[in-house]
Amino acid sequence: MLWAFISACGYQFAGGGNFPAGVTSLSINMFENRTAETGVENVFTNDIIYEVTRDKKVVLRSKNAADAILTGVIASMRTDTITHKGVYTSLERRVTVSVDLKLENQSGRVIWTAKGVSANEAYDVAADKQTTEQNRRTAISKLSKRLAETIYHRLTEDF
Numbered sequence: 001m002l003w004a005f006i007s008a009c010g011y012q013f014a015g016g017g018n019f020p021a022g023v024t025s026l027s028i029n030m031f032e033n034r035t036a037e038t039g040v041e042n043v044f045t046n047d048i049i050y051e052v053t054r055d056k057k058v059v060l061r062s063k064n065a066a067d068a069i070l071t072g073v074i075a076s077m078r079t080d081t082i083t084h085k086g087v088y089t090s091l092e093r094r095v096t097v098s099v100d101l102k103l104e105n106q107s108g109r110v111i112w113t114a115k116g117v118s119a120n121e122a123y124d125v126a127a128d129k130q131t132t133e134q135n136r137r138t139a140i141s142k143l144s145k146r147l148a149e150t151i152y153h154r155l156t157e158d159f
Contacts, residue, residue, distance in 0.1 A: 028065035035077040047148035096120040
């Protein structure tokens with residue numbers, strides 16, 4: 001009975017729609033990295049590719065064969081201390097990333113944009129720098145996946 005009520009009132013999950021402007025094939029460019037963090041462009045690009053292909057609403061194609069091209073810029077990445085032990089010792093930090101995106105058709109007309117899409121993830125600061133760096137990399141990976149989901153849902157909201 002609950003299912004009948006939910007479907008009757010037009011309720012749908014976020015991101016349940018289609019891509020804007022009838023896009024059925026997509027090319028995703030490697031994200032541009034404007035941060036000092038090396039290699040994050042690969043992580044973010046791969047996560048958005050995974051998220052887009054998972055639902056099979058669009059087909060990935062080469063730039064020349066796709067209906068639209070998605071480009072992204074990793075605009076900023078910052079790390080802040082969120083928990084201290086004493087004046088000079090951090091116990092926990094948070095990494096925050098902001099991404100700008102643009103979806104254009106083959107003629108260069110902008111179909112969709114999103115500026116300042118951001119996510120953050122906390123990580124522990126360990127006694128040794130290698131462990132702290134590994135924790136930081138894991139946090140970046142987690143927030144990249146969450147950001148890819150957010151981007152996908154915003155792209156397919158059927159606005």
